[in-house]
Amino acid sequence: MSSEPLLRVENLKTQFFTEEGTVRAVDGISFEVREGEIVGLVGESGAGKSVASMSIMGLVESPGEIVGGEITYKGETLFGLEEGPDGELRERDDMLSSEEIRTRIRGNEIAVIFQDPMESLNPVFTVGGQLREFIELNRGLPEDEARAEAIDMLREVGIPDPEERYDEYPHQFSGGMRQRVLIAMALACEPSLIIADEPTTALDVTVEGQILDLVDDLQEKYGTSFIWVTHDLGVVAEICDRVNVMYLGEIVEKAPVDDLFYDTKHPYTNALLNSIPRPDRTVTELEAIEGVMPEAISPPSGCRFHPRCPDAREVCKRAHPDAKVVADADGEPHEAACVKHDAFDAGYDQSPPLEGTAVDTGSAAVEESESELTANPAGDDSGGETRE
Amino acid sequence: MAVGESQLDGETESGAEDEVEARVGWRYTVARIKQDTTARLGLYIVSFTLFVAMYTLIDSNLSRLTFGQVSDYTFAQLLPFFDHPTHIPPPGEGTQHMPPYFPLAEQSWNPLPAGGTLEHPLGTDHTGRDYFTRIVYGTQVSVFVGLISTFIGLSGGTIIGAVAGYYGGKVDDILMRIVETVYAIPPLILIIVFTVFIGGASIWYAVLGVGIAFIPIFARIIRSQVLSVREMDYIEAAQAAGVRDRNIIMRHVVPNSFAPMLVYATLQIGVTILIVAGLSFLGYGAQPPTPDWGQMLNIAHRNYMHSNIWLSIWPGIAIMITIMGFNLFGDGLQDALDPQIDD
Numbered sequence: 001m002s003s004e005p006l007l008r009v010e011n012l013k014t015q016f017f018t019e020e021g022t023v024r025a026v027d028g029i030s031f032e033v034r035e036g037e038i039v040g041l042v043g044e045s046g047a048g049k050s051v052a053s054m055s056i057m058g059l060v061e062s063p064g065e066i067v068g069g070e071i072t073y074k075g076e077t078l079f080g081l082e083e084g085p086d087g088e089l090r091e092r093d094d095m096l097s098s099e100e101i102r103t104r105i106r107g108n109e110i111a112v113i114f115q116d117p118m119e120s121l122n123p124v125f126t127v128g129g130q131l132r133e134f135i136e137l138n139r140g141l142p143e144d145e146a147r148a149e150a151i152d153m154l155r156e157v158g159i160p161d162p163e164e165r166y167d168e169y170p171h172q173f174s175g176g177m178r179q180r181v182l183i184a185m186a187l188a189c190e191p192s193l194i195i196a197d198e199p200t201t202a203l204d205v206t207v208e209g210q211i212l213d214l215v216d217d218l219q220e221k222y223g224t225s226f227i228w229v230t231h232d233l234g235v236v237a238e239i240c241d242r243v244n245v246m247y248l249g250e251i252v253e254k255a256p257v258d259d260l261f262y263d264t265k266h267p268y269t270n271a272l273l274n275s276i277p278r279p280d281r282t283v284t285e286l287e288a289i290e291g292v293m294p295e296a297i298s299p300p301s302g303c304r305f306h307p308r309c310p311d312a313r314e315v316c317k318r319a320h321p322d323a324k325v326v327a328d329a330d331g332e333p334h335e336a337a338c339v340k341h342d343a344f345d346a347g348y349d350q351s352p353p354l355e356g357t358a359v360d361t362g363s364a365a366v367e368e369s370e371s372e373l374t375a376n377p378a379g380d381d382s383g384g385e386t387r388e
Numbered sequence: 389m390a391v392g393e394s395q396l397d398g399e400t401e402s403g404a405e406d407e408v409e410a411r412v413g414w415r416y417t418v419a420r421i422k423q424d425t426t427a428r429l430g431l432y433i434v435s436f437t438l439f440v441a442m443y444t445l446i447d448s449n450l451s452r453l454t455f456g457q458v459s460d461y462t463f464a465q466l467l468p469f470f471d472h473p474t475h476i477p478p479p480g481e482g483t484q485h486m487p488p489y490f491p492l493a494e495q496s497w498n499p500l501p502a503g504g505t506l507e508h509p510l511g512t513d514h515t516g517r518d519y520f521t522r523i524v525y526g527t528q529v530s531v532f533v534g535l536i537s538t539f540i541g542l543s544g545g546t547i548i549g550a551v552a553g554y555y556g557g558k559v560d561d562i563l564m565r566i567v568e569t570v571y572a573i574p575p576l577i578l579i580i581v582f583t584v585f586i587g588g589a590s591i592w593y594a595v596l597g598v599g600i601a602f603i604p605i606f607a608r609i610i611r612s613q614v615l616s617v618r619e620m621d622y623i624e625a626a627q628a629a630g631v632r633d634r635n636i637i638m639r640h641v642v643p644n645s646f647a648p649m650l651v652y653a654t655l656q657i658g659v660t661i662l663i664v665a666g667l668s669f670l671g672y673g674a675q676p677p678t679p680d681w682g683q684m685l686n687i688a689h690r691n692y693m694h695s696n697i698w699l700s701i702w703p704g705i706a707i708m709i710t711i712m713g714f715n716l717f718g719d720g721l722q723d724a725l726d727p728q729i730d731d
Contacts, residue, residue: 057628062557106630114628119621124643133639134629185629 004075005032006225007056007110007193012069012079014048014055023297025051025064027249028322033193038219038226040236040257042272043246044293049229052246053195055079056227057110058101074192078105107138111186115198117178121170127181128154128166131188138189153184158214176207180214187218195227200235212238233276237261242332245269248304249296251323253336259329265336267311303339311340315351319344420724427720433713441531444524510702513687519699523706525679530710533595533673534661540599541660542653545606550637550645552607553614564611571604575663583672591664591680594673598660609652613645620644651722658714665707681707 014026026048033039041049055066058078068089071078078101080092096105114120122130131150135141141149147166154162157180170178179199186194196215200208216239219226228240236243236257243260245253245268253266264270274287291308294300300307306316319339326341327334339346421427510519552563570578579597586593617623618641626636667673668682676683681703688699 059624059627102630102632106628108630112625112628114621114625116621120625122622122626122640122644125639137635138630182625185625 005034006074007033007227008070008072009052009056010070010072012052012055012071013067014051014060014064015067016064018063018297021297023295024249024299025296026055027296027299028069029244029246029249029251030069030323031244031251031254033225033227035192036219036223036225037241038228038239040240040243041227041229041246042231042233042236042243044231044272046248046293046296047246048249048296049231049246050197053112053197053227053229056195057106057112058098073105073109107134107191108189109191110193110195111189111191113179113182113186113194113196113199116202117175117182117199118202120182121178123170126167126169127173128168131181131185134185135188149188150184153188154181156187157181157184157218158210159184175203176210179203179207179211183211183214183218187222187224190222191224193225193227195229197229198231201230201232208235215239233261233272245272248293248299250304250337252305252338254323255334255336256329256332259327259332259334263327263329263334265326265334265341266338267309267340268305271308271310303337311338313348313351313353315339315346315348319346321346417721417724421717421720424720424723426716427723430713430716430718430720433709434717437527437531437710437713440524440527444528511696511698513684513699519702522679522684523681523702526681526684526703526706527710529591529674529678529680530661530665530707533591533598533664534657534714537595537599537660537664538602538653538657540596541602541606541656542649544599544603545608546610546642546646546649548603549607549610550614550642553611554618554633554637554641556615556618560611564607567604567607570601571608575601576666579663579667580670580672583667589672589675591668591674591678594664594667598663598667602656602660605656606649606652610642610645610649613648614641617641617644647725651718651725654718654721655715658711658718661714662707662711 009032010030011028012026012030013024013028016023016025029048029052031039031041041052043049051060051064054060056071056073056078060066066079068081070080072080077092077095080095081089082092084090121127125133128147128150131153132143132146135146135149135153136143139146139149151162151166154166159165159177159180165173170181173181182199200211203211212235215226218224228235230236240257242256243254244251245260245266247268253260253264253269255263255265260269261273264273268289271287271289275289277283289308294304294307300317302315302317302320303309303312304320306312309316316339321337321339321344323335323337324341324343325333326336326338326343338344339348421431510523512518513522548563548567552560552567575598578601579594582597582600583589583593586596623636623640626640631639664673665680665682665685668680669686671686674680674683676687684703685700688696688703692699
């Protein structure tokens with residue numbers, strides 16, 4: 001705990017300056033990855049998961065730009081800003097140059113596995129050739145050694161007949177096989193951290209299971225840390241050690257994986273869990289989250305989830321919570337960004353609920369509906385709080 | 389790892405076998421061209437033309453076939469990698485590169501034999517050089533001119549267009565505006581100004597000028613391809629793997645954008661041959677005594693249009709067949725490389 005984590009992201013802000021306005025895709029997220037652990041980054045489409053992972057690699061494309069925060073990897077600053085003499089923010093001196101990031105970090109230290117295995121391999125070169133070239137480039141091996149190494153890696157990720165398949169083209173591989181090749185490519189230079197950007201989303205469930213098993217085995221063998229970007233809580237439960245739940249560019253809940261599932265602290269996480277199809281519930285019983293995620297270009301005031309939140313109250317419109325420790329899970333902090341927890345002291349309990357006010361008009365009705373709702377939130381220790 | 393071995397499903401294997409015959413790769417392309425009659429005709433013509441050009445490069449004494457005189461010297465002597473004679477041999481003697489030269493005075497006086505004889509199947513030109521042999525040697529100039537200037541346009545256009553398309557933004561704006569400025573000038577005018585401005589009329593300046601004049605077209609074609617290719621995941625994957633931009637462009641972007649360029653380049657060779665022939669016709673390209681179809685046309689039409697119209701027709705036919713060959717081949721290549729077209 002006390003030792004420096006492998007990767008620390010602090011208050012990272014990435015924005016896209018479009019003609020319609022500034023899109024705050026990632027708006028002040030902080031998390032860390034320790035050696036040998038798999039950290040989940042969960043959220044709906046558009047929550048900013050992929051932008052966050054690309055920001056770590058320094059691969060945000062124009063018109064996007066990292067505008068704030070700090071990324072530290074193994075004690076080295078990948079990104080950091082400081083106030084210059086003229087009061088303008090400028091890049092810090094100890095920040096690695098883009099050349100250093102390219103040659104030393106990308107591929108060698110941090111590798112990425114992309115979502116679509118069908119499109120992540122260059123169709124005009126053989127699979128083996130691409131893998132070999134990658135090893136040659138990043139590890140400086142001569143061609144024949146790199147070739148042997150590439151064949152070893154293909155065998156390692158479970159590709160049958162690697163010698164023969166070495167000379168085949170990507171279109172001759174199935175989706176699962178290609179994802180194995182990409183994993184081989186990511187592992188080839190034995191990086192300390194692999195960012196897996198929804199690597200199993202495009203695969204069949206059966207293949208997905210195999211890939212997850214493979215990653216689990218390889219992770220144990222190489223001790224590589226992972227950032228596992230996904231929207232699938234099932235995968236998270238399967239593979240992750242700790243989880244960060246993202247909503248609209250912010251991390252709303254951070255917890256070890258078991259606590260996230262059994263002691264959910266944020267209404268959004270709860271809603272996500274309730275919207276997963278399960279065999280013991282019919283489709284009509286499924287509680288889909290109301291509405292769609294708002295645009296990151298004009299996020300709602302206060303808590304960003306309040307328009308869709310079943311527990312929302314008046315105060316949620318005003319107070320914008322940052323994640324705070326709300327519970328302790330075997331020595332690990334369990335953080336959530338929701339004012340309903342005591343740690344926030346934002347007056348949630350005194351605040352009239354929003355749900356009821358959607359239909360009525362007068363303030364008199366508010367008091368009434370409040371009394372209905374306060375009994376409502378389950379698993380919440382707000383049962384015996386003060387009411388006037 | 390044990391995980392992998394058990395997971396080999398039949399689908400993967402059989403799928404791989406079927407897809408070997410997929411619609412990519414040069415083998416498939418060649419097979420498609422062979423099925424297509426017109427493309428095959430084009431392929432034959434192009435192969436024949438290339439063969440003749442290569443052959444005349446090696447053997448510059450074809451005159452033994454016709455007992456006529458080819459030229460004072462041939463195009464091979466202009467190429468830096470061939471030795472060329474340092475002296476003009478005396479009349480009646482040839483060198484490796486230079487067939488024997490018989491001045492008009494020593495021949496039976498017939499200024500423009502009509503042809504049809506074994507000695508001069510297509511007659512002779514005004515200096516008594518065998519017309520058939522000159523046409524054969526003219527292939528050399530035309531083919532190499534077409535290849536070299538198309539290569540200049542292709543490589544220049546590829547670099548500019550790929551860089552512009554890959555980086556986008558300001559780089560794109562600046563490069564493409566420059567390219568479009570060049571594009572706005574009619575090519576023939578541009579080339580004439582270019583050749584005159586740089587060093588006077590010469591086949592090499594014409595070749596360079598034509599090449600530069602066609603950079604914009606190639607740049608625009610590849611840029612439009614690169615714009616879609618650069619969004620592919622494998623480009624992002626390469627960036628994430630720390631590959632330098634230069635290698636991403638050369639190894640990933642260009643090879644995946646190149647098929648339409650190949651088609652266009654093949655068609656362009658024909659156009660280039662025509663344009664250089666036109667330049668030579670106007671006097672800005674090949675200079676006498678180099679045997680060149682355009683230049684032969686020039687002399688023939690200016691002096692002998694009425695007395696012997698065949699002197700104008702033969703080079704014209706040669707130009708027509710060559711260009712038709714490249715065009716048919718290019719069309720066939722387009723069909724073969726286009727995955728949308730079904731047979």
